[in-house]
Amino acid sequence: NAGVTQTPKFQVLKTGQSMTLQCAQDMNHEYMSWYRQDPGMGLRLIHYSVGAGITDQGEVPNGYNVSRSTTEDFPLRLLSAAPSQTSVYFCASSSTGGNEKLFFGSGTQLSVL
Amino acid sequence: KQEVTQIPAALSVPEGENLVLNCSFTDSAIYNLQWFRQDPGKGLTSLLLIQSSQREQTSGRLNASLDKSSGRSTLYIAASQPGDSATYLCAVRSIQGAQKLVFGQGTRLTINP
Numbered sequence: 001n002a003g004v005t006q007t008p009k010f011q012v013l014k015t016g017q018s019m020t021l022q023c024a025q026d027m028n029h030e031y032m033s034w035y036r037q038d039p040g041m042g043l044r045l046i047h048y049s050v051g052a053g054i055t056d057q058g059e060v061p062n063g064y065n066v067s068r069s070t071t072e073d074f075p076l077r078l079l080s081a082a083p084s085q086t087s088v089y090f091c092a093s094s095s096t097g098g099n100e101k102l103f104f105g106s107g108t109q110l111s112v113l
Numbered sequence: 114k115q116e117v118t119q120i121p122a123a124l125s126v127p128e129g130e131n132l133v134l135n136c137s138f139t140d141s142a143i144y145n146l147q148w149f150r151q152d153p154g155k156g157l158t159s160l161l162l163i164q165s166s167q168r169e170q171t172s173g174r175l176n177a178s179l180d181k182s183s184g185r186s187t188l189y190i191a192a193s194q195p196g197d198s199a200t201y202l203c204a205v206r207s208i209q210g211a212q213k214l215v216f217g218q219g220t221r222l223t224i225n226p
Contacts, residue, residue, distance in 0.1 A: 004156075031212065042218040043157075043202070050212060058213060090156055102147065102204075102214065104156035 002026050006091050006105035013081040013112045021076040021108050023091030029103070030096040032074040033058070034066065036087040037107075043090070049074055050096060081112045115140045115207045119217035127225050128195060134188040134220050136203035141181050144206040148177050148188050151200045151219070160201075161188070193224045 007022045025032065033048035045058030049068040063085060065077040074093075078085060089108045094100040116139045126132050136146070145164045149157040161170045161177040163186065169178040176189040190197055202219040 033212075040218075043204075043216040045213050048212055056212070092157075101159040101162050102149075102157075103159070104149075106156045107154075
């Protein structure tokens with residue numbers, strides 16, 4: 001019953017550093033996505049994928065890269081961290097078809113100093 | 114562009130009361146609408162998903178309704194309990210941009226014993 005697993009739970013970076021947030025799901029979901037949650041801004045979609053080898057941009061993609069080499073994994077890469085990327089990041093997955101519930105991971109709290 | 118609004122931002126009621134949370138959206142061309150619960154420091158949990166062809170969905174003490182033509186959904190919580198205290202978010206999957214859920218900013222609910 002793992003569902004969607006995110007690592008790490010907490011991370012502190014210095015401006016300019018790079019890192020990868022990991023996301024894995026064990027439900028064989030085709031759709032995976034990354035959101036960031038900021039006070040007063042709500043949840044905003046960063047990138048999403050509808051299957052292995054297929055990714056697309058969401059609402060706020062700048063400064064982030066993704067890839068989807070397997071159905072299970074969808075890592076989010078911060079290329080050169082900036083203080084504006086301080087946020088809580090959530091990975092989510094669902095089956096495709098348009099009418100499926102979205103399952104969320106527990107989140108990664110990222111601070112960029 | 115789809116916009117989702119939840120009013121009020123916060124609500125405090127005594128234990129045992131029935132209550133209604135509101136969600137409105139600007140584009141009625143939707144596949145579905147989901148209600149989520151988020152506890153502090155945690156990810157989101159999907160509570161109910163209403164497909165565009167449905168008028169309501171029920172799960173235990175929760176009932177969600179959808180009026181697509183007026184762009185409104187409500188989440189009814191019966192006999193509220195302190196354990197219901199959380200932030201409740203609604204999210205809409207539009208027909209245009211179907212892979213991009215649009216979230217409201219949530220209603221922070223406090224149930225007082």
